Amino acid sequence: MMTQKVQKAQKAMIALLQQQSSFNLVSHVQPDGDSIGSLLALGEALEKMGKTVRLFMAATVPRKYAFLKGSEKIFASGEKWNEAAAAVVLDCSDLERTGDFKDAVARTRVILNIDHHVTNCYFGTANLVDPEAAATGEIIFRLLEAMHLPLSASMAEALYVALSTDTGSFKFENTTAATHRTAAALLAAHDLNPGILSDQLFNLRPLPFYxxxxxxLGTLELYGGQKLAVITASREMLEQSGAAMEDLDGMINYTRNIEGVEIGIMFFLDSAAGIKVGFRSKSVDVSALARELGGGGHARAAGCRIKGPYDRVRDMVIRKALLAISDETAPGGKQMPER
Ligand SMILES: [Mn+2]
Structure with a gap:
């Protein structure tokens, strides 16, 4: 349930949405199902309310979300930015997340901040932030419900995509009874087919991905008594398999999902920008590890970029990861695990 604070914020948000006549809706870089689904659903709702709406996102729509109705109407650049309109910023904990739209939003008079990140920094004129919501799409759903706006099939589909992707198909810890109730309402509204949608979102990948x-996976190596798993990808591998950058998304999880592995690492050899390093873990705080190397992230998912010869970078990163594992698993002292 919404706390009183969130209920009050919802009322203030509704007042502003009704009062303003035109909107620029913006979502975050490295788009996901929640950012795109929330953008499309709220955009359509505001249009139905007779408002002038433009959608922006400083990225192209990933292939797997291109089936969503209206995704082709999202502008990746600022030429169509309506300087007189209010800005609605979705699923962003701060304005940095809007990428190239940061300055355009910052000079906007009325900024509506709708988000569910616990780290949200309340940058808006109005801030509807609910960290208990599993997805921004869940906040949008309640907002539309409170405004008595009927859901179209495309709105229901967009919100279902938002919910199911941010909860990892209703499997992550953020999934609550409320999330399932919202999902049930969305499914019931227009006979959405969850089987077809989860195939589209989670199961089906193009052959180049495989x-x-x-x-x-051919590069998989294990260290530290099989507690550290390391895989490597490169631009060359992408070209040879005809894959796109987005095909790398989530590939790192294969390392972390190996039984007994504490930390998984994926190196991406990106000739132009150095070496990208991703970390995943079961219990070790890899955000500390990533920060030490000039990056950042969450406790169980983090990353950094390092310049330098691959052999040296790899050795250094593996050494630090093994130390992090031994610190965590041997509270009695720091021993170097065997390699
Ligand atoms: Mn989200």
């Missing part, structure tokens, strides 16, 4: 996966 050709890439084969190459990347």
């Amino acid at each position: 050709l890439l996966l084969k190459k990347v």
Whole structure:
């Protein structure tokens, strides 16, 4: 349930949405199902309310979300930015997340901040922030419900995509009874088919993805008594398998999902920008590890970029990861695990 604070914020948000006549809706870079689904659903709702609406996102829509109605109307650049309109910023904990739209939003008079990140920094004129919501799409759903706006099939589908992707298909810890009730309402509204949608969102990947996966998993190596798993991908592998950058998304999880592995690492050899390093873990705080290397992230998912010869970078990162594992698993002292 919404706390009183969130209920009050919802009322203030509704007042502003009704009062303003035109809106620029913006979501975050490295788009996901929640950012795109929330953008499309709220955009359509505001249009139905007779408002002038434009949608922006400083990225192209990933292939797997391109089936969503209206996704082709999202502008990746600021030429169509309506300087007179209010800005609605969705699923962003701060304005940095809007990427190239940061300055355009910052000079907007009325900023509506709708988000569910616990780290949200309340940058808006109005801030509807509910960290208990599993997705921004869940906040949008309640907002539309409170405004008595009927859901169209495309709105229901967009919100279902938002909910199911931010909860990892209703499997992550953020999934609550309320999330399932929202999902049930969305499914019931327009006979959405969850089987077809989860195939589209989670299961079906194009052949180049599997050709890439084969190459990347071929590099798998284990260290530290099989507590550290390391895989490597490169631009070359992408080209050879005909895969796109987005095909690498989530590939790192294969390392972390190996039984007994504490930390998983994926190196991406990106000739132009150095070496990208991703970390996943079961219990070790890899955000500390990533920060030490100039990056950042969450306790169980973090990353950094390092320049330098691959051999040296790899050795250094593996050494630090093994130390992090031994610190965590041997509270009695720091021993170097065997390699
Ligand atoms: Mn989200």
